[in-house]
Amino acid sequence: MEAVCRKATDEDVETLVGLIAGYAEKGIMLPRSRDTLKRQIDTFVVAEVEGEVVGCGSLCQLGTDLVEIRSLGISDGYKGLGIGSKLVDQLIYEAKEQHIPKIMALTYEVNFFKKNGFNIVNKEIFPEKVWKDCVNCPKQNACDEIAVLKMLN
Template sequence: MVVTCRRATEQDVDSLYVIIQGYAEQGIMLPRSKEVLTSQIDTFVVAEDEERLIGCGSLTRLGQDLVEIRSLGVVDGYKGKGIGKAIVNRLVQEAGEQGIPKVMALTYEVSFFEKNGFTVVPKEIFPEKVWRDCIHCKKQHCCDEIAVLKRLD
């Protein structure tokens, strides 16, 4: 199996929607409409094998020196094969190329991120995230996600 990571295009929106919706239905990822995916397509990286899109992730700027990895997912049957790691590496590389020294994520998969150079930090150190997104989340007052951070500087 040959897996490649590349920037997403508008032709990927339906596949992105299916992957993200699968995680959203499990309550472990925020849903994204096809309209939102289309408008934010330039923030996404996808992984594909020879036949189809098998993973995705996006990089969202939260401030001058901070970006967030979002919507990171891999299709069932492909998990545990290094695809998530490849996507994260690509997103971290993009953050570095943009001169952004801090990459964060909110996750339930702490060990995955720790294996990829992130450390657990208190969510409260990211007021940019709290005021931009968390105020709209139904889990705002009972959030059980863990914040992780990777410093590139």
């Protein structure tokens, strides 16, 4: 079972809505509306297995030198197969193409990101993130996510 990563297209929006909603309902990912996904589709990559989209992730630019991995998720039944790492590799490639030297994420899956070359950092070093998203998050004053960072060469 080989997963192939590619840039997302408008045809992927409905699949992304469902995939992200499943994580959002569990409180482990911020929800994304259909309209937001349509507007931001060019920031997403997807993973396909035999023509079916089974994973996604996006990059959000936080500054001239920093992007964040967001909305990284894998469909049930496809977890633990290396698809998440392939998506992260594709997102890192996209960041490098944009000449962005730093890539970060807020996550509950610290070991996954460590395995992919990220280091745990203090989330307060990302004021760009705090002012862009955290200010509207219901967990703002009790955030339990861990910040991870990877420097890109």
